[in-house]
Amino acid sequence: xxxxxxxxxxxxxxxxxxxxxxxxxxxxxxxxxxxxxxxxxxxxxxxxxxxxxxxxxxxxxxxxxxxxxxxxxxxxxxxxxxxxxxxxxxxxxxxxxxxxxxxxxxxxxxxxxxxxxx
Amino acid sequence: xxxxxxxxxxxxxxxxxxxxxxxxxxxxxxxxxxxxxxxxxxxxxxxxxxxxxxxxxxxxxxxxxxxxxxxxxxxxxxxxxxxxxxxxxxxxxxxxxxxxxxxxxxxx
Numbered sequence: 001x002x003x004x005x006x007x008x009x010x011x012x013x014x015x016x017x018x019x020x021x022x023x024x025x026x027x028x029x030x031x032x033x034x035x036x037x038x039x040x041x042x043x044x045x046x047x048x049x050x051x052x053x054x055x056x057x058x059x060x061x062x063x064x065x066x067x068x069x070x071x072x073x074x075x076x077x078x079x080x081x082x083x084x085x086x087x088x089x090x091x092x093x094x095x096x097x098x099x100x101x102x103x104x105x106x107x108x109x110x111x112x113x114x115x116x117x118x
Numbered sequence: 119x120x121x122x123x124x125x126x127x128x129x130x131x132x133x134x135x136x137x138x139x140x141x142x143x144x145x146x147x148x149x150x151x152x153x154x155x156x157x158x159x160x161x162x163x164x165x166x167x168x169x170x171x172x173x174x175x176x177x178x179x180x181x182x183x184x185x186x187x188x189x190x191x192x193x194x195x196x197x198x199x200x201x202x203x204x205x206x207x208x209x210x211x212x213x214x215x216x217x218x219x220x221x222x223x224x225x226x
Contacts, residue, residue: 036215046153046161046204048215059213062119095160102167103208103215104151108160 002026004096004109012090012116018083022096022109023076029054030074034099037070037081039092040111047092051099052079086116120209122218129224136192138221140205143186148207150188152181156201164203165190192223200225 008020022035029035036051050060052070060068064083072079083090093113097105123141130136140150150168153161163172165181168188178193192199205218 038217045220046155046206046217048206048217051215059215061214062212100166102149102151104149104163104166104206105153105161106163106166106172108162111160 002098002107004098004107006094006096006109006112008112008114010113010115012086012114013118014087014116015085018081018086018090018114018116020081020094020096020112020114021078022080023078024098025077027098028074029072029077029079034101034103035072035079036097036099036105038095038097038105040095041089041092049081049083049094051103088116090114091116119212119214120207120216122205122207122216124203124205124218124221126219127222127224129226130192130195131226132195132197134195136195136199136223138190138192138203138205138223140188140190140218141186142188142207142216145186145188145207146184148183148209150181150183151206152179152190153204153206154199154201155204161204195223195225197225199223 003025034051037049052058067084069082093111095111096109098107152165155161164179168183169181
């Protein structure tokens with residue numbers, strides 16, 4: 001069974017960089033698929049942040065592209081998100097997910113709440 | 119950028135049929151995926167590639183896609199179907215994923 005687990009600080013100060021990691025078990029990232037990050041501000045809808053292929057090629061949401069970096073570490077079977085210069089608007093539950101070639105997310109992490117506040 | 123529009127809410131009585139629409143420019147040319155999200159939980163994929171169901175998803179969930187509208191249909195609605203539902207596509211013109219605005223389904 002494929003499982004994903006997000007980890008990282010739950011509180012980040014404004015202007016700093018948000019960093020999260022998604023550990024994958026039950027499937028080897030190097031075997032294929034895209035791996036993505038999606039977020040959901042409190043009480044609002046889903047927003048795709050970006051995705052990375054196991055080879056390292058990336059796609060980012062144009063509205064966040066200047067601040068986002070997604071990387072993969074196949075040796076640890078995990079992938080990571082960095083979002084720079086955060087503001088209160090970046091407060092959200094952040095999910096990681098496995099994504100097919102059609103870009104649907106079939107396995108999701110449980111999500112982690114990141115609050116941006118001083 | 120590509121926009122997907124869903125009705126904010128749909129209400130349905132138990133045993134009846136709920137239809138949730140997802141509108142987008144020529145969405146019929148894209149693959150549409152649907153997620154169910156219950157409060158405090160991660161989304162769950164219920165339909166992918168317009169009309170396919172992942173294993174474990176009841177046959178009561180079905181999808182269609184044509185023209186400018188995709189539809190998720192929930193037949194014989196149960197209390198446990200009460201949730202938010204989101205459509206999603208890949209916009210190849212800008213290489214990014216787009217989620218719909220979301221629809222809250224209320225079972226009366």
